[in-house]
Amino acid sequence: xxxxxxxxxxxxxxxxxxxxxxxxxxxxxxxxxxxxxxxxxxxxxxxxxxxxxxxxxxxxxxxxxxxxxxxxxxxxxxxxxxxxxxxxxxxxxxxxxxxxxxxxxxxxxxxxxxxxxxxxxxxxxxxxxxxxxxxxxxxxxxxxxxxxxxxxxxxxxxxxxxxxxxxxxxxxxxxxxxxxxxxxxxxxxxxxxxxxxxxxxxxxxxxxxxxxxxxxxxxxxxxxxxxxxxxxxxxxxxxxxxxxxxxxxxxxxxxxxxxxxxxxxxxxxxxxxxxxxxxxxxxxxxxxxxxxxxxxxxxxxxxxxxxxxxxxxxxxxxxxxxxxxxxxxxxxxxxxxxxxxxxxxxxxxxxxxxxxxxxxxxxxx
Numbered sequence: 001x002x003x004x005x006x007x008x009x010x011x012x013x014x015x016x017x018x019x020x021x022x023x024x025x026x027x028x029x030x031x032x033x034x035x036x037x038x039x040x041x042x043x044x045x046x047x048x049x050x051x052x053x054x055x056x057x058x059x060x061x062x063x064x065x066x067x068x069x070x071x072x073x074x075x076x077x078x079x080x081x082x083x084x085x086x087x088x089x090x091x092x093x094x095x096x097x098x099x100x101x102x103x104x105x106x107x108x109x110x111x112x113x114x115x116x117x118x119x120x121x122x123x124x125x126x127x128x129x130x131x132x133x134x135x136x137x138x139x140x141x142x143x144x145x146x147x148x149x150x151x152x153x154x155x156x157x158x159x160x161x162x163x164x165x166x167x168x169x170x171x172x173x174x175x176x177x178x179x180x181x182x183x184x185x186x187x188x189x190x191x192x193x194x195x196x197x198x199x200x201x202x203x204x205x206x207x208x209x210x211x212x213x214x215x216x217x218x219x220x221x222x223x224x225x226x227x228x229x230x231x232x233x234x235x236x237x238x239x240x241x242x243x244x245x246x247x248x249x250x251x252x253x254x255x256x257x258x259x260x261x262x263x264x265x266x267x268x269x270x271x272x273x274x275x276x277x278x279x280x281x282x283x284x285x286x287x288x289x290x291x292x293x294x295x296x297x298x299x300x301x302x303x304x305x306x307x308x309x310x311x312x313x314x315x316x317x318x319x320x321x322x323x324x325x326x327x328x329x330x331x332x333x334x335x336x337x338x339x340x341x342x343x344x345x346x347x348x349x350x351x352x353x354x355x356x357x358x359x360x361x362x363x364x365x
Contacts, residue, residue: 001239001240002236002237002238003038003039003140003166003195003236003237003239004037004039004236005037005038005039005040005041005197005215005236006033006037006040006041006232006234006235007040007197007198007213007224007226007232007233007235008026008029008040008046008199008213008231008232009043009202009233010022010043011201011202011204011230012174012203012204013049016051016056016060018050019049019050020064022049023046023047023064023067025230026042026046027067027071027074029232030074030078030232031074033078033232036079036080037078037080038080038081038138039081039137040081040082040083040232041082041084041168041170041197042082042083042170043085043170043171043172043199043200043201044085044096044147044170044171044199045057045086045087045096046067046084046085046170047068047084047086048060048061049201051087053124054094054124054125057087057124060087061087067086068084068099071101072107073105074105075102075103075104076103077105081100081101081137081138082100083098083101083170085098085146085170086098086099087124087126093127094126094127095112095113095127095129096113096126096146097110097111097129098110098113098133098144098168100137100142102137108135108137109133109135111129111133111144111146112127112128112129112130113128113129113146113147113149114128114131114132114155115128115148115149115152115155116128132158134162134164140165140239141163141164141165141166142166142167142168143159143162143164143166143167143168143194144167144168144169145159145167145168146170147169147170147171147172147173148171148176149169150171150173150184150188151184153188157191159192160191160192160257160260163193163257164192164194165194165195165239165240166195166196166239167188167189167192167195168197169185169196169198170199171198171199171200172201172210173210174201174203174209174210175209175210176209177209178209178210178211178212178227178228181198181210181212182212182214182216185198185214185222186220186221186222187220188216189217189218189219189220190218190219190243190256191256191257191260192218192257193256193257194218195216195239196215196216197215198212200212200213202230203228205228206228211227211228212225212228213226217237217241218241218256219241242256242257243255245259247259247262285313285314286311286312286313286314287312287314287315288303288304288310288314289316290303290316290317290331291306291307291317292307292312297358297359297361299317299318300359302359317329317331318330318331320333322349323346323347324350328345328350333345335353337361338358338361339356339357339360339361340356340357340360340361341353341356
């Protein structure tokens with residue numbers, strides 16, 4: 001299946017006035033494209049590029065309020081899917097969100113960036129997402145990463161579980177060397193057996209950092225590289241391509257993921273504790289009752305993490321269903337003993353349960 005994509009790489013703005021120019025440039029590129037495309041990708045923070053502070057970002061959001069709506073209109077007019085990374089204000093909280101817009105101009109998916117940079121946390125006060133981004137678009141398996149999430153090999157191992165055809169990566173990465181970005185993209189594409197589509201900003205003709213919006217193939221080859229140019233860059237490729245590797249010298253070839261999954265030893269890769277062990281682990285085994293419940297509030301992530309760090313082989317816990325069919329980990333059928341709320345879990349909704357304090361009781365009495 002031939003897939004046609006367009007990747008936007010505008011000039012990086014150095015001030016608020018140039019930020020509006022950059023946004024207008026991006027809209028111009030896609031409004032005036034000719035021919036058929038399956039997907040267009042815009043870079044990170046495309047609705048407020050170059051914002052150097054939280055106040056500047058919020059000012060940009062107010063100024064460019066109609067940007068997202070224009071993207072939806074263009075998607076419908078041009079019959080193209082668009083992936084745009086936006087700074088979004090959701091109920092007073094800021095999120096770094098990649099929005100997927102379909103050919104009808106409708107939002108069909110959102111991915112909230114899970115690995116935030118220092119400035120995003122300290123300067124902007126952005127909230128991190130907590131879920132892997134995966135969406136099935138027109139039969140194509142798409143995963144999402146954002147900017148320096150490209151650095152996290154463990155994250156791409158998790159992404160690979162979803163067997164993506166494409167990984168979309170809107171980016172800034174102004175301070176990273178372009179050659180490093182290319183090498184990392186090639187390696188991630190090769191190991192994930194997926195095309196990596198990266199959109200960023202040109203940092204200037206002579207810059208050796210940032211830029212290099214690109215497409216890397218599952219064979220680890222850079223098949224499109226914008227360098228430090230700016231505009232809308234096109235690339236076509238065959239969905240379903242997977243590189244074969246020999247399992248060992250003179251043996252049968254397998255896909256990269258097949259070899260990794262077949263021969264990996266996951267329990268060795270954790271910093272502490274055995275974590276994931278095969279079912280043939282010899283007895284006796286150490287089982288942490290409700291996590292490390294003697295030192296931490298039972299059935300909480302700190303309790304489970306402490307158990308793994310202490311070397312527990314297994315963790316025991318109980319699961320209940322909430323009123324709206326969400327799974328809740330708690331020993332008792334009610335939340336009276338282990339939280340600051342009251343009532344049976346089966347009679348309470350997740351929106352209430354997820355805001356309870358489950359550690360306030362610990363160590364009292």
